[in-house]
Every structure is written in C-alpha cells, then in structure tokens.
Amino acid sequence: MAISATEKPLGKVFTSDYRFTIPSFQRAYIWQPANVLQLIGDLEEASKSADVPYFLGSLILVHDGGTRYEVIDGQQRLVSLSIIIAALRDLEEDAEWMRLLDALIVEPGDKLRGIRNEPRLTLRERDAAFFREYVQEGNLEALFDMTDEDWSSTAQRNVARNTRAAYDALSVMGDDERHAFASYLVNGVTLVIVTTDDLDGAHRIFDVMNMRGLPLTPSDVFKARATSGLKPALVDAYAARWDDIMDPLGDDPRQSEEFFSYLYLILAHKPDTGKLIDDFLNEVLQPYLAAGTITSFIDRVLAPYAMAWRMLEHPGDTVLSEGVRDRIEALNDYRNHEWKPVAMWALVNSFRKLGEPGMSPFVRRGSHASRTTVTEASLGLHDAQRLEELFAALERVTGVDTLNRTGSLERRGHATAAIRDLDKGYPVRLVRGLSISADDRAGALVRLHGELQGDEELARLLLIRANEQAANGRLARPRKLSALPIMPLEIGESASFAHWSQETHDYWMYRLGNMTLVQGGADQLDKMAEYDRRRERILMRADSRRFPLTRELADFAECTPAMMRHRQEETVRLIAEYWDIRYDENHSDLTSSDSIERLVESTDAASSVSRGSRRVTxxxxxxxxxxxxxxxxxxxxxxxxxxxxxxxxxxxxxxxxxxxxxxxxxxxxxxxxxxxxxxxxxxxxxxxxxxxxxxxxxxxxxx
The missing domain is CATH 2.30.30 (SH3 type barrels.)
Incomplete structure (x- = not known):
C-alpha cells in the first residue's frame, strides 16, 4: 500500500491534477447553513492577514487511475468550498474574474489537448446531476427559485440552502472585499492531500487520524509550556490541576482553539493574528513564566475563565439568576460566538470565587441534591444588577449585529472595545462595543420590516424573541420548532386567497407578518393551499399554541392583507421592545409605518439591506x-x-x-x-x- 501526503493551497487542489468522486457508500452531504457561514466567517477574518495560511485539514483519497480520486474523508469541505466559489462567481461582473472562478470548479476543457469540460468534483450518483447543473455550471437563479417540493434528496436541500446562505453572506461584501476573499481562498487556504491506492488502507488512515492519532490541541501546547516553568515539586500537581480545569471542556481541537482565542482577546485586548499559539505563548504565558508566577495564571486566570466557558455552554444547570440564565440561553441561539469573550469577562469579574476548587456553580441533582449547593452569594457575587444589565446589552448588540449581517471581524472589534472599557470600570451604558448607533438601529428595523426569504433560522430566532416579549418571559421550546408561512407559496386557485392580488401576496410572502412558530418539521404545510386547513394544522398541537403570536391565529377566521399588516407591525414592535430599539433619542416611535418609510428612504439604512438570494418575482x-x-x-x-x-x-x-x-x-x-x-x-x-x-x-x- 503506497501512501503519500503533501500540503497544497486550494488553487493547486482544484486543478486538472485531481478529479474527485464521492463513492456511493459515503454518507450524503450534511453540512447546514451555520457550518458554511462559519467557514466563510473564518476565511473572511483570516483573509485580513493574507500572508498567514489557513489550514483546512486533510483530504483522504484513493487513487483510481489517472487523475481520478475517490474521496474517503473531506466531502463536506469540498462540496462547501465549491458552493462558496460558485456564489463568488455568480456575484461577479468582471468577465476575467468569472472565468478564473469558474475554472476552479469546472475543468474548462481543451479540444486541442483532448480535455473534456467536466466538473472537478462529482457527488454521489443521486445528487451528482443536480449539483453539476445548478451549482457547478452556474444556474443559481434556478436554484434560488426552487421550493422544498423540488428537492429529491436531503443532500439537494442542503446544497440549495447552503448556496443561498453563502450567496447572502458574500453579497454584502464590496467588490474589492470579495476579490481579496477569493484570492485568499485560492492562495491562502491549504489542505493536506493524503493518497493511497488501496481502499482498505484509506479507511485505516482515516481511523488512525480521527480516532487514535488525535492532533495536539492548543491546551496541550500551552500546558507543556506552562509546566516547563515550574519547580519539579509542583509539576505533577499543576499538570493535574490543568487537566482538572480543561478536561470538562472536552478534547475537540476546534473548541479548544476557540476558548483560547477568546481568552487571548480578553487578556491582550485584541484578537489573535491567526497565529494563536505564537500569540498566546508570547503575549500571555511568557510574562507569567518570566515572573515565575505561572501558578497564578493557572489558578486565577485559566480556572475561572474555563469555568465561565462551561457556564455559558450549560446555563440552565447553574445557580445563576433566572434573568442571566435566560439571556445566556438567548445568546446561544446565535450561530456566531463573538459574544462569548464579553460574557466570560462578565462572569469572571462578577464572581470572586469562580474556578476555586470545590466551588462549582452547577446545581447538584439526583442523589447529590441534598448536599450543600453553592449559591451565587457563596461564589462571591457582587453587583448582580450590573451583571444583568451587561448580559441584556450583550444580547441586544448581538441581535442587532445578526440582523445587520455584521462581519466577524467587526463583531470581534465590538467585543474587544467592550472589554477594554469594562476593564476601565465604565458603566454598561457607556461601554463601546455594547452600544447601538442610530445607523445600526435603523438598519435593524428596516431588515425586520423587509423580506427574510432564505434565512429560516433567522426568522425562527426573531419570532422566538417576539413571542417571549409578548409572554413577558422565556418560553419552553419543543424539540423541533419551525417558522412556517401562514400563506402558501402559490395562491393559484385557492378560494381562501381569491381576493388577493398577486402583488400583495408576493409582498407579504417572506415577511415576518406571514411567519409563525409551529411545533414539528418545515414541510408539514406544503400540500395545503387553503387558509383554514393551514390554520388548523398550525394550531393542532399544544406546543405550538404556547406561543402567543401563533395562538393569535385562532382569532382570525380569514387571512387578509389587514391581518398581515397587523401581525407585521405587532411582531416588529415586540422585537424592537425586546432589544430596546423602538424609540430614538427624541422618543419617536421608529416602528410606526411613517418612521419605517423614512428609514427605508435614508441612504445608510437602505444600503445595509441587500436582496441576496431572495426569490425574484x-x-x-x-x-x-x-x-x-x-x-x-x-x-x-x-x-x-x-x-x-x-x-x-x-x-x-x-x-x-x-x-x-x-x-x-x-x-x-x-x-x-x-x-x-x-x-x-x-x-x-x-x-x-x-x-x-x-x-x-x-x-x-x-x-
């Protein structure tokens, strides 16, 4: 069994040297929009340091003759990268850039050299033609025009939704930003190509790399460096102490990297440069090592911040107040995590004894429930009101940033500015990074009133916020909760909508007023065209009726434009109240129809809203x-x-x-x-x- 491994930039991977095929025994494409958006965010941030490569892991391939390779490990990344490149190509108006991007995912062909025009990646037989026709060959408009009835597999649905998400994320960039992103994608993103000519051998390599040969995490590296500066008598004790602190966080290298990246931001007051290990070793650990106080770092920095991280992961199991728990649960709804460093800072600086041995902030359950439980007071809580204010402000700015599609670099800038001001002792209302500008508020309100097609996850989150504001508290959610349209996509000959003009239907179709929270899957209303049947199905389950704006449908026997207008205004008002963005500095209500029209007409607000992949009529x-x-x-x-x-x-x-x-x-x-x-x-x-x-x-x- 011959094995070779080499590291290559993506521009050398998506060439005629490789024709990738996903074998039939592989699982389907399962990445979700959140995965693709996270990858785009990471790459966008990495591209700001163009000279620092971004390692995207390894591909394990079986050589199948010539330039043909079967993909044993790496399908999700290859498909997602192809989707990102296709979106970049479709957003491009420069013919040369379009040609170069197209060549990354489709072999251009050369009659003189006998090279056929073929895709560089072929999916499993069931999905290959779909992926080639709509993504690789650049038919995104037809893809965006499809509905859930048009997919013949879950993988096709994932491809369509992820393409929408990628297109929307990239469409808010300027031309220069997209060109820099594309250039970095080709030249700065690297993969290790591991090839063998034997399928069994490839599986053994996959097993070793993913089960037994786990790579070192940042925690492993920092632990080795930290303990190297200890006296022999303390090495074993503090090596064990480090393990006790870090083991509960798990051994996922990505999560370990995220924790230390945010810890670096908190301590250095700046994001890492893309060289996390070097940055952390030189700017965080080295001063402690030089001063001979590394035990202080482990006990007074690492331990409390690791405990804070765990509390953010499982707030419902902690002794935190209900208000703080609810805000953390709300923050965990977001796909982006740049709020975490501020939240970690807030917990560590609000509890004097956080991270001390034997002082767990988690509630004991079961047979241990009768034992003495640590309380907020025994953890040394001080200024509980400020803690609640801080989390409310943090969730607010995170929500507004999400609505405005603020980039990851800017979100990290908000976190950095917030921690700098918090370290200076500023009151929450004066903390930069936690404040909302007039333009931010206007952009958020315009987006709330606009169309949300292609972003079901955001619509669901917004409806949860509106319903919880209406209920004046957090609502228990069923295991599966969907944001579904009250009207069908096509009104056709439906008697319920005979009096509707097509223009009015199209106007409301993708707005919040036409969406409601329903227990169950996203396809449960697909074959229902009449309003009464759809309403009956929506209200059938008690888990759906617990949401006030869903329950309200029982009071409307007919679906009318006036009902849509009422629901839209009520939903937007509730969300604006939740985030305290309803009124401007002159106490004018910004959710009124007249105010929204003025905001839409304003240059700054209008420019923050892009059509993205929303369906064109x-x-x-x-x-x-x-x-x-x-x-x-x-x-x-x-x-x-x-x-x-x-x-x-x-x-x-x-x-x-x-x-x-x-x-x-x-x-x-x-x-x-x-x-x-x-x-x-x-x-x-x-x-x-x-x-x-x-x-x-x-x-x-x-x-």
Whole structure:
C-alpha cells in the first residue's frame, strides 16, 4: 500500500491534477447553513492577514487511475468550498474574474489537448446531476427559485440552502472585499492531500487520524509550556490541576482553539493574528513564566475563565439568576460566538470565587441534591444588577449585529472595545462595543420590516424573541420548532386567497407578518393551499399554541392583507421592545409605518439591506424594465414535439395560450408541461435569452 501526503493551497487542489468522486457508500452531504457561514466567517477574518495560511485539514483519497480520486474523508469541505466559489462567481461582473472562478470548479476543457469540460468534483450518483447543473455550471437563479417540493434528496436541500446562505453572506461584501476573499481562498487556504491506492488502507488512515492519532490541541501546547516553568515539586500537581480545569471542556481541537482565542482577546485586548499559539505563548504565558508566577495564571486566570466557558455552554444547570440564565440561553441561539469573550469577562469579574476548587456553580441533582449547593452569594457575587444589565446589552448588540449581517471581524472589534472599557470600570451604558448607533438601529428595523426569504433560522430566532416579549418571559421550546408561512407559496386557485392580488401576496410572502412558530418539521404545510386547513394544522398541537403570536391565529377566521399588516407591525414592535430599539433619542416611535418609510428612504439604512438570494418575482422584473408586458416567452421540447408559449402581462404574470395566468415561472411551467424549474425552460422569443439570465441581471442590479 503506497501512501503519500503533501500540503497544497486550494488553487493547486482544484486543478486538472485531481478529479474527485464521492463513492456511493459515503454518507450524503450534511453540512447546514451555520457550518458554511462559519467557514466563510473564518476565511473572511483570516483573509485580513493574507500572508498567514489557513489550514483546512486533510483530504483522504484513493487513487483510481489517472487523475481520478475517490474521496474517503473531506466531502463536506469540498462540496462547501465549491458552493462558496460558485456564489463568488455568480456575484461577479468582471468577465476575467468569472472565468478564473469558474475554472476552479469546472475543468474548462481543451479540444486541442483532448480535455473534456467536466466538473472537478462529482457527488454521489443521486445528487451528482443536480449539483453539476445548478451549482457547478452556474444556474443559481434556478436554484434560488426552487421550493422544498423540488428537492429529491436531503443532500439537494442542503446544497440549495447552503448556496443561498453563502450567496447572502458574500453579497454584502464590496467588490474589492470579495476579490481579496477569493484570492485568499485560492492562495491562502491549504489542505493536506493524503493518497493511497488501496481502499482498505484509506479507511485505516482515516481511523488512525480521527480516532487514535488525535492532533495536539492548543491546551496541550500551552500546558507543556506552562509546566516547563515550574519547580519539579509542583509539576505533577499543576499538570493535574490543568487537566482538572480543561478536561470538562472536552478534547475537540476546534473548541479548544476557540476558548483560547477568546481568552487571548480578553487578556491582550485584541484578537489573535491567526497565529494563536505564537500569540498566546508570547503575549500571555511568557510574562507569567518570566515572573515565575505561572501558578497564578493557572489558578486565577485559566480556572475561572474555563469555568465561565462551561457556564455559558450549560446555563440552565447553574445557580445563576433566572434573568442571566435566560439571556445566556438567548445568546446561544446565535450561530456566531463573538459574544462569548464579553460574557466570560462578565462572569469572571462578577464572581470572586469562580474556578476555586470545590466551588462549582452547577446545581447538584439526583442523589447529590441534598448536599450543600453553592449559591451565587457563596461564589462571591457582587453587583448582580450590573451583571444583568451587561448580559441584556450583550444580547441586544448581538441581535442587532445578526440582523445587520455584521462581519466577524467587526463583531470581534465590538467585543474587544467592550472589554477594554469594562476593564476601565465604565458603566454598561457607556461601554463601546455594547452600544447601538442610530445607523445600526435603523438598519435593524428596516431588515425586520423587509423580506427574510432564505434565512429560516433567522426568522425562527426573531419570532422566538417576539413571542417571549409578548409572554413577558422565556418560553419552553419543543424539540423541533419551525417558522412556517401562514400563506402558501402559490395562491393559484385557492378560494381562501381569491381576493388577493398577486402583488400583495408576493409582498407579504417572506415577511415576518406571514411567519409563525409551529411545533414539528418545515414541510408539514406544503400540500395545503387553503387558509383554514393551514390554520388548523398550525394550531393542532399544544406546543405550538404556547406561543402567543401563533395562538393569535385562532382569532382570525380569514387571512387578509389587514391581518398581515397587523401581525407585521405587532411582531416588529415586540422585537424592537425586546432589544430596546423602538424609540430614538427624541422618543419617536421608529416602528410606526411613517418612521419605517423614512428609514427605508435614508441612504445608510437602505444600503445595509441587500436582496441576496431572495426569490425574484415576475412583477419585480417587469417593474425593473427587464421584461416587457406583451412580449412572449417560449418553452420548446423538440424531442417530444411540444412547444409552449407564455405572454408577460401588465400585472406581472405569465399567461398561457389557454388564458390561465401564473405568478411564477415554475407555476407556469408546471401547468404547461409538468416541469418544476421554470427558469430553466422559458426563453424570450425576441433573442433566446434564458429567464435565469434575466433574473440574475435583476438580482445584481438590486444588490
């Protein structure tokens, strides 16, 4: 069994030297939007230090002849990287950049050299054609126009949702930022390529690397350096002390790195430069080693901050007050973790005895419940009110940053500024990094009133905040909780919505007023078109009815635009009250209709909102002048001898030859010939232009 291993930048991996195939026995693509967004955030931050490489782990491959390799380990990263590159390509308007990005995921082909145009990565047979057609070959508009009914596998759903998430995250960058990001992706991101010609050997390598040959964590490195500065009599005791402190945090290298990265930020008042081990050793540990006080670091710094980390992971099991527990639980709802250093600082600086041996802040349960339990008072809590104020301000700024899609670098800047001011003893209201500017507040309110298509996770979080504000306290959540639309995606011939105009339906479809929290999965309403059936299903379970804004649907026998307007205004008002952003410095209510219109018109607020991957409608394209009322579109199927014609109407619909009208290309395509993906089949008769190209032109213009 021949084995080779070499480290290469991504630009040398996505070349004609490798054609990757995911074998059929591999699991499906399972990464979620949070995973892709975390990767983009990490890479965006790393790209600020372009000379520092970002190691993305190893690929384990089986050589299958020529340039063909089966992927044994690395599928999730390769697929996700391809998605990110595809999104970068679709957002690009410069032809040369588009060509270079395209070449990373699709072999350009060369007739002279006999090289075929082929994707560099082929998924499992069930998903390969889908991934090639919509992601690798650049048909993102058709992908964005799909609904949950259009996926034939969970992997396809994950690909679609992750592509939306990547596109949205990258669309808020300027052209120069995206170019710097793309350049770093190609040149600064490295992978170790481990290859063998034997499948069993590849599995043994995978087993060794992932089960027995675990890499050293930052904790391992820092422990070795710290104990090297101790007198022999203390080495064993403090090595054991270090293990007692760090073992409860687990042995996940990523989590260990995150903990020490945030601890570095707290102590150095700046984020690490991408060289965490060097930065921490030189700027944190070395002064203690030089002074001979490393035991003080372990007892008075490492121990309390590690305990604070554990409390943030499991706040419900601690003796913290209900208010603080609720805020930490709320902070854990966010996919980004830049709030953690401030939260760690708050706990360590509020409890004098945190981290001391025998002083656990966790509640004892079961057979140990009768024993003496540590209380907030015995942990040395001081200024409980300030602690609650600090966590409220931290959750508020985290929520507003999430709404405004603030980048990871800026979020870390907020945390750094906050800790600097907290170390100076500033009151919470004067702490930079925990304050909300007028522009931040305006941007958040505009986003709350706008469309949230493609970000179900954010919609769910916002609805939880609104419902808990309405209930005046935290609500127990069922194991599976979804944010579902009250109206169906297509109103068609539905009697419930016969009086609705398509424009009004499209306006409300992806806004918070049309969303409600429901116990269960996201697909439970898919086949229901009538409002009464959808409402009945939504209210069927008691776990759904515990949410006030869901329960409120029982009071509306009919779904009307007035109901949508009422729910929208109520939901936005509740969220604004929760985060204390409802009023400006002149005590004007910013959630009123007039105020929102003024905010939308303001340059700063409007520029903070991007269309991203939100679904484009025919009416929007007509209004933008990219389709002309009266012009015709054709769908030809030569092999079947079929030809369908649609006419663009004044009110932004497609009218088929039988006189029926449809509000979306897929609806018209399904009615005409059974196709699910309308943007792929309809073309303008005037110039043969595909609708996907028209939709892309609109999206780039809107962004």
């Amino acid at each position: 025919i009416a929007q394209v007509v209004k933008a002048g990219l389709l002309i009322p009266g012009e015709t579109l054709v769908w030809e199927r030569p092999r079947k001898g079929e030809r369908y014609v649609a006419t663009v109407t004044e009110n932004g619909r497609f009218r088929l030859e039988d006189g029926s009208e449809y509000a979306s290309p897929p609806a018209a395509a399904r009615a005409a010939g059974g196709s699910k993906v309308g943007l792929d089949v309809w073309k303008r008769t005037s110039n043969g232009q595909k609708l996907s190209d028209v939709w892309k032109a609109y999206r780039l213009k809107a962004n």
